[in-house]
Amino acid sequence: MLAYIAKRLAIAVPTLLLLIIISFLLMHAAPGGPFTQERALPAAVLANLEAKYGLDQPLWRQMATYVWGIVSDFDFGPSFIYKDRTVNEIIAQGFPVTLTYGSLSFLLAVIVGVTLGVFAAIYHNSWLDYLAVGISIGAQVLPNFVMAPILVLVFTLWLRWLPGGGWEGGQWQYIIMPVIALSTSFMASIARITRSSMLEVLNSNHIRTARAKGLPERKVILRHALKPAMLPVISYLGPAFVTMITGSVVVDIYFSTGGIGKAFVDSALNRDYAVMMGVTILVGALTILFNLVVDILYAWIDPKIRY
Amino acid sequence: MVIDATRMKSLGDRFAEAEVRGRSPWADARKRFAHNKAAVAGLVVLILIGLFALFGNLIAAWSNEELDFAVMGQVAELGRPSFASGHYFGTDDLGRDLFARTVQGTRISLMVGIVGSAIAVIAGTLYGATAGYVGGRIDNVMMRTVDILMSVPYMFVLILLLVIFGRSITMLFVGIGLISWLDMSRIVRGQTLSLKHKEFIEAAQATGVPTFTIIRRHIVPNLLGVVAVYATLLVPLMILTESFISFLGLGVQEPLTSWGALISEGAGTINYGTLWQLAFPLFFFVITLFAFFFVGDGLRDALDPKDR
Numbered sequence: 001m002l003a004y005i006a007k008r009l010a011i012a013v014p015t016l017l018l019l020i021i022i023s024f025l026l027m028h029a030a031p032g033g034p035f036t037q038e039r040a041l042p043a044a045v046l047a048n049l050e051a052k053y054g055l056d057q058p059l060w061r062q063m064a065t066y067v068w069g070i071v072s073d074f075d076f077g078p079s080f081i082y083k084d085r086t087v088n089e090i091i092a093q094g095f096p097v098t099l100t101y102g103s104l105s106f107l108l109a110v111i112v113g114v115t116l117g118v119f120a121a122i123y124h125n126s127w128l129d130y131l132a133v134g135i136s137i138g139a140q141v142l143p144n145f146v147m148a149p150i151l152v153l154v155f156t157l158w159l160r161w162l163p164g165g166g167w168e169g170g171q172w173q174y175i176i177m178p179v180i181a182l183s184t185s186f187m188a189s190i191a192r193i194t195r196s197s198m199l200e201v202l203n204s205n206h207i208r209t210a211r212a213k214g215l216p217e218r219k220v221i222l223r224h225a226l227k228p229a230m231l232p233v234i235s236y237l238g239p240a241f242v243t244m245i246t247g248s249v250v251v252d253i254y255f256s257t258g259g260i261g262k263a264f265v266d267s268a269l270n271r272d273y274a275v276m277m278g279v280t281i282l283v284g285a286l287t288i289l290f291n292l293v294v295d296i297l298y299a300w301i302d303p304k305i306r307y
Numbered sequence: 308m309v310i311d312a313t314r315m316k317s318l319g320d321r322f323a324e325a326e327v328r329g330r331s332p333w334a335d336a337r338k339r340f341a342h343n344k345a346a347v348a349g350l351v352v353l354i355l356i357g358l359f360a361l362f363g364n365l366i367a368a369w370s371n372e373e374l375d376f377a378v379m380g381q382v383a384e385l386g387r388p389s390f391a392s393g394h395y396f397g398t399d400d401l402g403r404d405l406f407a408r409t410v411q412g413t414r415i416s417l418m419v420g421i422v423g424s425a426i427a428v429i430a431g432t433l434y435g436a437t438a439g440y441v442g443g444r445i446d447n448v449m450m451r452t453v454d455i456l457m458s459v460p461y462m463f464v465l466i467l468l469l470v471i472f473g474r475s476i477t478m479l480f481v482g483i484g485l486i487s488w489l490d491m492s493r494i495v496r497g498q499t500l501s502l503k504h505k506e507f508i509e510a511a512q513a514t515g516v517p518t519f520t521i522i523r524r525h526i527v528p529n530l531l532g533v534v535a536v537y538a539t540l541l542v543p544l545m546i547l548t549e550s551f552i553s554f555l556g557l558g559v560q561e562p563l564t565s566w567g568a569l570i571s572e573g574a575g576t577i578n579y580g581t582l583w584q585l586a587f588p589l590f591f592f593v594i595t596l597f598a599f600f601f602v603g604d605g606l607r608d609a610l611d612p613k614d615r
Contacts (some may be wrong), residue, residue, distance in 0.1 A: 015455045023467060030471040141596040143547055145554040145567070149574035149585055157577060238458075246462040248553075251554060254574065264463070265555055268470045276470065280463040287460050 001299070008295050012288045019181050019284040020070065024063050027273045046271055053078070076278035081270050087278035088242075090263050095282075097167055098259035105183035106244060113187040114233065117194025121202060122221065132191055139188030145179040148254040165256040178251045186240050193236050197279040199227040225303060234298050238291045245283055309430050332610075336532075339609040344603020349598040356595050360417055363410035368393025371407035372562060377476030383580040388587075390409070397583040400576055408564055409421055409587055415476070415565040415590075419483065420599075424538045425486035431491025432534055436526050438492070439499025440518070450496065453489050461486040466557055474560050478587070483545055488572045491537055498533050532610040539603035543596040550592065566592045 022130045041049070050056045052063060069075040076087035120132035156164035157176060168174050201207060202225055253262030260279055267275035286291075340346055369375065375394070378385040379402040386398035396405035408493075438449040465482040472478050502508065503526075513519050550567025552558035554574075559565040566588050573585030 011451070011454070015458055018455060019459055026467055026471055031538060087615070136495045137597075137600075140564070140600060141543075143551070145551060145570065145574075146589060146592070149570070149577055152574075153577050153582075153585075155518055230426055232314050241460075246460065249462075250554060251550065264466070268466055272472060273471075280460070280467060283460045284458075288458055291458050 004299055005292075005296060007291050012292050016281075016285055016288055020067055020281055021063065023280050024066060024275045027277060028059065029274065030271075032291070053080075054229040068130055070281065076281070077265075077274055078274055080274050081267070081272040085148070087274050091260060091278055092277055094252075094263045095256060096251070097257055098245075098261065101182065101251065101257065101259070102179045102244065104175065105179045105186075106241070108179060109183040109186035109190055109240070109244075110233075111238075112183075113190025114230075116187070116248045117219070117233075118198055118229075120191065120195045121198035124199060129195075132195065136188040136192040136195075139184050140149060142188075143183050143185050143251050145250045145254070147184050148177070148250060153180055153255075158226035165254070167257045174255075174257070178257055180257050182244060182247050182251050186244060189236065189240070190233055193232050193257075194229065197232045198225065201225045201229040204228075231298065231302055234294060235303065238287075238294045241290045241294075242287050245286065332532075336606075336609040340372065340605050343605040343608060345601045346609075349601030349605065352594055352598040353602060356598070357417070358411065359591075360410060360413040363413070364407065367404065367407040367409055368408065369393075369404035369407055371403060371411045371564075373389065375402040375404065386581065388583050396587045397400055397581070399572060399582065400579070405569075405584065405587060408569060409591060412564045412566050412569045412588060412593055413595075415559055415563060416567070417505035417595075418548060419476075419479065419549040419565070420542040420546040422480055423483040423487045423548070424541045426480075426532055427491045427541055428538050429488075430484075431488035432495050432527060432530060433522075434488065435492035435495025435497075436499050436522050436530065439496035440503055440522050442500075442503070442524055446496075450493070453492055456486075457489050462551070465548075465552065465578075469552070469557050474557060476563065479549065479558055483548055487541060487545060491534070491541070494533060494537055495530055498530050502526055502529055536603060536607045536610060539599060539606055543603075544597040546592075546596065546599075 046070070047056070053060055057065070066077065069077060074088070079085050079087055079090060082090075092097070116135070118130045123129055152164050157160045162173050162177055166174055207220060207225055210224045211217075215224075248259055249261030249264060251257060252259040253265055256262075260282070263275055264279045267279070280301040324556055356406060364370075375386075375392075378392075378394075378398050382398055382400050382402065385392075386394065386402065388395060389399040394404050394406065396409055399405055399408065434449065434453075438446045440457055465486065468482045469478055508521065508525055511525055517525070546566070549558055550570065553565045553567030554571040556568075556571065569588035570585065570592060572579075573588055576584050
C-alpha cells in the first residue's frame, strides 16, 4: 500500500510542477508586461518597477524564484494590480467561502445521488426507478449556470423565500441556493452511475449466494452489494471534483458569494496574471491531491487493484 | 470427377442470395436505431435545430445588429414576444431582436460543438490508436501524458489562455480542441488493444504492411462505431464548455453571441421582467443537449452488437 501511495505521489509532484511551469510560461508569452499602460512610464520608473518585482532577471531565474516561493513558503507573490495586496491574501479571503459551499455541495451530491441510485436499483422498474432515471436525465442538461438563474427566479423573485445573493458570513439562507445550483448535475450523474453499477452487482453470483444462504435483504445490500457497487462512483468523484471547483466560478459570480472564483474572474478581466496563476495552481494542487485520495480509496476498496 | 453443373449453379445461387440477404453491421444498426423512439425524436429535433440555425435568418423580421429604438428603455412593456412587431422572441435590453440573436447564437454554439468534437475525433483517434497499437514504452509515455493533462483543471487553463491571447473565437476553438481529445484517445486506445491481436491484423503484419498503414486501414475503420458514439456525446459537452465560458463573459464576444452569452444576458436581466430573454435561449440550449444525448445513447445501443 505504501509503495502504491509513493508511486502515485511520484506522478502527482511532476504534474503539479508541469502545471506551474506551463502557466508561468503562458504568462510570459502574453503580449505586454504587467506595467504596460496607456501612457508609457518613464524608462527609469519602469526599470525600478521591474527590479522590484524581479522582472529584470533572466526567465529561468524568475521561474525558479517563483516555484521556490511556492514550494518553500507557499507564497504566490504580490498582485500586479492591487499594490498593497499579495496573492495569498486574496486567496485567503475567498477560499473559506468556496470550501464551505463546495464541500456541502459535494456531500449533498454524493449522499442524495447514491441514495437515489441505490433505491432505483433495488426497486428496479418501479415508479421510484423511473422517477430517479427521469430526474437524472433531466438534471444532465441543467448545469450550474442554468440552475442558478432558475433558482433565483423561483425562490427569490416568485416565492421570495431566499435572498438572491451575497454571503453574510455564511448564514444558511445564503448557502442553500449556491449548494443546490452547484450539486444538481453531479447528483444526477452519481445517481445514474450508482443505479447501473448497483443493478450489475445485484445480478452477480455473490449476491445470489448471499440470498441463497438466507441473509436478510437489508444485509445483502448493505454488506455485500454496496461496496463493489461504489467503485465506479468513486472513480467518477475525481472528474466531478474538477468540474465542481470549476462550477464554483459561476456560483461566485452569479450569487456574489465572494469565493476564489470571483477573484479568478476579476483577475482574468483585469489581467492580473499573478492572481490568475495563483488560483490556477491552487486549484490544480487541490485537484491532484483529491485524485490521489480517490486512487488510494479505490485501491483500498478494490482488492483486485494492486500496485 | 465430374462436377455437377446444376449443383454448382445452385450453390452459386445460394451464395449470391446470402450475399443479398446478408445485413451489414451498419444496416443492422440503422434498423435498430430507427426502432428507438427517443433517438429518432432526438435526431428530428437536431435536424430542426440545424435548419433553424441555417435558415432562421430568412424568416427573421429584424437583423441581429439592428436596434429597435421604439422599444429601447421600455423593453419590459414593449419588447415582449409578438408577431405584430416582428420580434417573435421579443428583444433584449438594447432593443435587439432576440429571434435573430438566437439564430446567431445557435450557429456559433453548434459550430463550437461540432468543431471541438471533430478535433477530438481526429486527434484522439490517431493518438489513441497509435498508443494502443504500438504498445510498450511508447504507449506508457503517451498515456501517462494524457493522465497528466487530464488532471489539470482545464477550465482554468482555458480561461488563462483566453485572457493571455485575447478573447476570440479562434482561441476558444484552440482551447477547446486542446482538451477535447483526451478522453477520446483513452477510449480509442482501449478499443485498439482489443483489436490488436485479431487474426486480420496478424495477417496484415505477416504480409508486411507498414505499421502506420495498418493503423489507418485496419484499426481505425474498426473503431468507427465507438468513435461515432463518443463524438455524438462529446458535442453537447463542448457546447456546455463554451456556454460556461461565455456565461462568465470570457468566451464569445459581442457582436457575436452564443447560447451561453444569451443565457448569461437573460440571467442578468430576470429582475426586470424580461423573462423571455432567459427562456428562449435556455429552451434551445436544453432541447439540443437532450437531443444529442438521446441520439448518442441510441447510436450506442444500435452499434453495440452484444444485445443483438
